Amino acid sequence: PRPILLTRHGESMDNVRGRIGGDTELRWKLFMFILRFWTVSTSGLWIQFKEKILEVILCKPGDNAVISVYSDTGEIYAKKLSNFVEKRLKSEKAASIWTSTLQRTILTASPIVGFPKIQWRALDEINAGVCDGMTYEEIKRNMPEEYQSRKKDKLRYRYPRGESYLDVIQRLEPVIIELERQRAPVVVISHQAVLRALYAYFADRPLKEIPHIEMPLHTIIEIQMGVTGVQEKRYKLMD
Numbered sequence: 001p002r003p004i005l006l007t008r009h010g011e012s013m014d015n016v017r018g019r020i021g022g023d024t025e026l027r028w029k030l031f032m033f034i035l036r037f038w039t040v041s042t043s044g045l046w047i048q049f050k051e052k053i054l055e056v057i058l059c060k061p062g063d064n065a066v067i068s069v070y071s072d073t074g075e076i077y078a079k080k081l082s083n084f085v086e087k088r089l090k091s092e093k094a095a096s097i098w099t100s101t102l103q104r105t106i107l108t109a110s111p112i113v114g115f116p117k118i119q120w121r122a123l124d125e126i127n128a129g130v131c132d133g134m135t136y137e138e139i140k141r142n143m144p145e146e147y148q149s150r151k152k153d154k155l156r157y158r159y160p161r162g163e164s165y166l167d168v169i170q171r172l173e174p175v176i177i178e179l180e181r182q183r184a185p186v187v188v189i190s191h192q193a194v195l196r197a198l199y200a201y202f203a204d205r206p207l208k209e210i211p212h213i214e215m216p217l218h219t220i221i222e223i224q225m226g227v228t229g230v231q232e233k234r235y236k237l238m239d
């Protein structure tokens, strides 16, 4: 039997701050690109100075950290995951690593060497639309009706200009077909909502439970599909 290893990305700074969605590193890189483009002077010091200013502007009030994707724990997890995967799949030459197109999963996969990596847009986190980058508290305060509708029916609720769990489940179909077709192990590094849906498919959990399935950070869920059915093992790599 070939295993499928499911894991969320290493803890991000957005996770720590309780902000949903986002793709921090990408936003940051884009700003840096524009900045370099604009800079007339090529002096390194001048660029550094401007980068510092932007860093301050880009931080939301209350965040005084330099913009980074990971928390310290998140970064350690990426290394531990790579050790785990390289050991676990040592003899599995045809294994592959699948990530979303968001920086936090690509970065989590980056220390892993020796296996092909494939990015799937279908593995991107649920699109929170106009709520992207907000905390649940902010949504509750500024958009109380939205907050209540989601609470009432989390499975069907669709974020304005974003997605619902049902949308996510639907877009995962090609990923599931491809996973079923694989002969070799696959490591899927993705996000909370997406992994809830994937896990539910393999563990045969009912649709209505999907948005509430526990999907902890820094844990690998190994699913083995054999002739006797599906077996599951969990590895918690951090305390």
Ligand code: F6P
Residues within 6 Å of the ligand: 015, 018, 019, 020, 021, 022, 125, 126, 128, 191, 192, 193, 211
């Ligand atoms: O908080 C991390 C996160 O991946 C968000 O980006 C996403 O909106 C959320 O989890 C999904 O979980 P829930 O459906 O419980 O809000």
